[in-house]
Ligand code: DX5
């Protein structure tokens with residue numbers, strides 16, 4: 001688990017052609033497929049669930065599926081996503097009654113656990129959890145929709161989590177999600193992020209490979 005990873009969010013893909021879209025973005029250089037799960041309860045939007053994840057997995061997606069759960073409750077759905085081929089499973093601490101239990105549950109089901117911090121969620125959630133996580137996801141928008149504006153305070157939050165991860169000395173991915181574009185991905189990398197979710201910036205562009213290349217160039221120059 002090293003290097004910089006680009007994780008296109010299929011929330012902005014053409015759902016009528018989802019398999020082809022995932023193949024195209026993988027061929028264009030995606031390192032992960034970011035899979036946004038919304039329940040019209042924890043967030044005010046409704047998207048896709050385990051059957052869609054399983055369909056992509058069975059299609060033979062060549063990169064890990066990065067499941068971002070925006071659902072409440074969390075635990076009920078974790079085994080379903082593990083069976084459906086999820087690689088990472090991340091959740092919001094506010095949506096789980098027992099955060100440590102949920103992390104353990106994800107691990108027991110053979111997936112890599114991640115914790116997601118909303119713009120107003122404090123870093124204290126990492127106090128007793130970071131050593132058990134494989135990923136921390138910093139939201140740079142409020143969860144629920146693609147195509148929102150990047151919230152700049154995410155950068156100092158990323159920097160603070162980077163310091164915590166380095167002090168811990170364990171491989172924990174540091175992911176940023178929301179409003180990430182070619183124009184601000186370099187700033188995210190400089191702040192310490194190593195995994196970059198981008199939905200509209202990639203799927204809204206005419207050439208996925210070109211956009212991912214431009215993002216990598218910004219990250220490398222950062
Ligand atoms: C928002 C989702 C994001 C979203 C990002 O709740 O978690 O993954 O798809 O979309 P963009 O990159 O368009 O902000």
Ligand code: ZN
Nearest residue numbers: 036068177197
């Ligand atoms: Zn997401």
